[in-house]
Amino acid sequence: MERSVVHIDMNTFFVSCERLTNSELNGIPLIIGGGDRGVVASCSYEARRFGVRSAMPIQMALRLCPQAKVMKGDMELYSQLSHSITEIIQEKAPVVEKASIDEFYLDITGMDKFHGSYKWTNELAQTITKETGLPLTFALSINKTVSKIGTGEGKQKQNLQIPPEMVQQFLNPLSVQKIPMVGDKTFQLLSRIGIRTIETLSKMPCEVLQQMIGKNGIELWKKSNGIDNNPVEPYTERKSISTEHTFTQDTIDIDKLKRVILGMVEKLAFQLRSEQWLASTVTIKIRYANFDTETKQCRVQYTSADYILTKTVTELFDKLYQRRMRLRLIGVRFSGLVRGTYQIDLFQDTEEMLALYEAMDKMKSRYGFDAVMRCAGASFKPNTKNEILKRKP
Template identity: 55%
Template sequence: MDLDTFFVSCERLTDRRLEGKPILIGGVSDRGVVASCSYEARKFGIHSAMPMKLARQLCPEAIVIKGNASTYSKKSEEVTEIIREWVPLFEKTSIDEFYIDLSGMDRFFNGFKLASELREKIIDGTGLPISFGLSENKTVSKVATGEAKPNNKLKVDHGFEKIFLSPLAVNKIPMVGEKTYQSLRDLGIRKIMTIQQMPVELMEKVFGKNGVTIWEKANGIDRSPVVPYSERKSISTERTFDRDTIDVIKLKGILLAMTENLAFQLRRGQKLTSCVTVKVRYSDFNTHTLQSRIPYTSADHMLIPTVLNLFNRLYNKRLLVRLIGVRFSHLVNGGYQINLFEDATEMINLYQAMDKVRDKYGDRTVMRAAGIEAKTISRFNPFKGEPPPLLPNRRM
């Protein structure tokens, strides 16, 4: 199930005058980025992650809205609660996309009828348009949802997966990005049917392991399960000092380094957080925590001010500090990793570049100067299952 042009739909709920008009949501300056756009704007060749300046050139009459991440998070939670009440197993893969497992329910209900009724319940309860695709696996369901849009539904019966996929363009296959799509086109492959007719060994020879995955998806094969959605997952880090301290600059520097590192772990794990908690333990062993709910994000510069603000509210200047910690919770899967409503393309490119360096050389290779003295950061990483070893402090 996928909420259609989710950000745009949320804005239209509050201002009906936006109906039927080309809408751009994102950074309002020329250096900003399009976070979402209406179908009316897409007719001009506009798409998400496009520089706002170019989008305005393509469609000068478009209405540009900065967007309200808090509103979008709230509406997403409303949809999540409706789904939670209706089905036994679902996975929330982003702020506006859900996989629902109806396996075995045909013994008691008609799966397509149940999904249709759930869709109507969401539309009636939230006012948001939503589409769904029903099939035997995630890949075909996702493609079917895309074909069903806008605001519609589509069922692909078992045994008809290949027939359904074959006439579609190869970039309809999930995981086929711009570069892979161009490589496939260079080989003369434009339709999924062509991949279906190719030996899997040839795809593996050209694209490696990804070639096998692309071939399987093109043939409607996907064994990945629906992972139960849970808001209990969290990622956290703490630091206990050898000597209790009242050095505020040191404390804030370590908190900054912790936040920066955890934010990178979120992005690497394709996660977003909507709840930030700061923990302070004093020399008398009294422990205090404070938390704040925020719009879903994994961007350092959105999380660091929240953490420092919580610390300022917690900190008692008359007591020595023994331990400090940061925790991000209410995690969801999500590709929306940067605050597209405010960030310029330079900021997005900077995050991607830094994360690429960290992936290759270590997660503390690149860091803010204010947190560089935090030589070790203890961390629990739920994406790996076990705490990873501490990395040496590298400076660039």
């Protein structure tokens, strides 16, 4: 049986959320992002017409569109509305994957036996917009890749249904950049040998692509031919990552404890970014020498940034550790995870900070976590028998 997979993308989500609370923002070029040295987190279609794009430096965006209004953004509002959308979809759809704060995949295979799949999806889309006031685009096709490309092509135009017999005809004229896994470097590499459209890519020998790009070459060839067997992964907000550190000797040294906390947060934040997670809940755990255990948690804006998570965990620790008794264990957990990239929350970050995180992450990925780390966090030694690194469903 051919699968029926829907991709739902909330149109310029951050911008739409702001306009929902302030109608004066309607119809004007709007940029959501950090200060003068920050980056664009989202922008309106009016700003995009001037060439403004996500992750672009704010200064460059304002040179392209000087009349644009720049807003810092309200991640608490965006998170609340994202949660509302998720609840609506989960109530009606059989299998839902929350790919990011504003993207969803639905597997509605077999729905045609009872309803028209496109009609059902259209009714769901209307319900979401009616109950939240937020616009969206969806595409219905045979797998996640084709559906995601479909929403990109349907933006500001219409929702799309791409039946099996039309998949290759739909994909062929599009740029290879439309394939989700193709970044700038891969596109430049393919362009140098004359591969610019999906049709040309689909006709390349799979072995040649593998030699050029490595193991991703096979996956790229499959996607260009409309092949994607990746399942829609059911979404749950209970996923978390955590780590605990048991001291060889109970300690009351505050400086040492905070250095350990810094190292723990740095490791977990790196894991978040590596696996493309954003956390919305932070928990600190302490165990005293007499084995009394206490925890404290708080909600944060969806993030994977070290400096935000470190500040939050440190503040929680200061509030929790009040008994001045020696500690034998300390733990940190990030939960309420959603899929998303690092830039989604960086309203206050600068280009330099983004570049620094990217460079550090690359070194850690290639040479191991210990390859580069903050001196203050060196008291935390990962990969030892005292550390427990968990991922909980």
